[in-house]
Amino acid sequence: MEISRCNFPEGILYDLDNFVWLKNDENDRSIVTLGITPILISLAGKFTKIKLKQIGTNIEKNKSVASIESVRYFGMVRCPLEGKIIEINDALSYNPKIVNDFPYDDGWFVKIKIDNSDSRNVNSDKKADNLKFIDQCHDEIKLLIEKLHVRCFSAFPDYEMFEIGVECAATLTKLGELIGKIDMGNIVHVVSDDLSADLEMIRWSEETGQNLLEIRKEGNLYHFIVKKTK
Known part of the structure; x- marks a missing residue:
């Protein structure tokens, strides 16, 4: 499901306090995969370093499973459930931007064996009251995106130019x-307030052969997403 241009897939649970998502393992409902949402990704920017807790680490409710770092942000990724880390995504240590580009797929962080393993799934665990499916928290997410000035684009930027x-x-x-x-x-x-920026950017893209992925106007500002293709 798309909310204010940000992707929030159905069928997984969202923790709006920690900006993370959780998904049950198809074969073992006591195991969950954890990752972060586009809200946290937008606030942090392009990740430069991600450090995951080790396999076997016991995690208390709302304690960290990883630290994330960018040029403008440093913080912790917290799990809303108690459990033990049984698998980590090693790829994030040498290519942290995977999280920016593929937050729900290759950009997952850890897999956790949750406590009360006899429960059928995360949503039935009494400790998971703050977890909601997207149809239960759509309006809350929309308000958060507006409040925090979150922007999601067709591709996550490696570089930014603010040319006001x-x-x-x-x-x-x-x-x-x-x-x-x-x-x-x-x-x-690229962000510009030039009145002719859209026409000029289209012309530049055609002349240079660089891919103009997106044009968006918000108020008096144009936002352009450009991909180097040659």
Whole structure:
């Protein structure tokens, strides 16, 4: 389900206090996979370091299973249930941006064997009262996105350019220089208040062959998502 352009899949549980999601294992309902939501991802920005607790660690309710770090953010990822870590996603240690790009798939953090393992699933555990399916918390999530000024784009940016009060020609020159330095496939988020920015950005994309993934206008600001493709 999409809420304010952010993806919140059905069939998993959300903890709005810790900005995490939980999903039951299909073969063993006492095992859950934990990851973080687009809300926390947007607030943190591009991750530069993720450190996971070790396998075998006992986790108390609302205690951390990992630390996350970006240029502008440092914090803990907390689990709303008690249990023991039985598996960790080692890939996050050397490629933390997987979480930004694929938060519900390759970007999962840990798998936990929850206490009260005889319970049929997480939702039946009395300790999980704060966990809700998306149809139960849709309005709450929408309010949180608005309150925290969360933005979700078609691709998560590796770089950001805030060019307020700058003529579009100068912005495009700067963008071209950045594109020349970054890796193939990297994503740039450009913000401009130039009145002709949308037309100029489309023209620039056609001339350079770089992929303009998204154009969005919010108030007097344009947001562009550009992918380096050549």
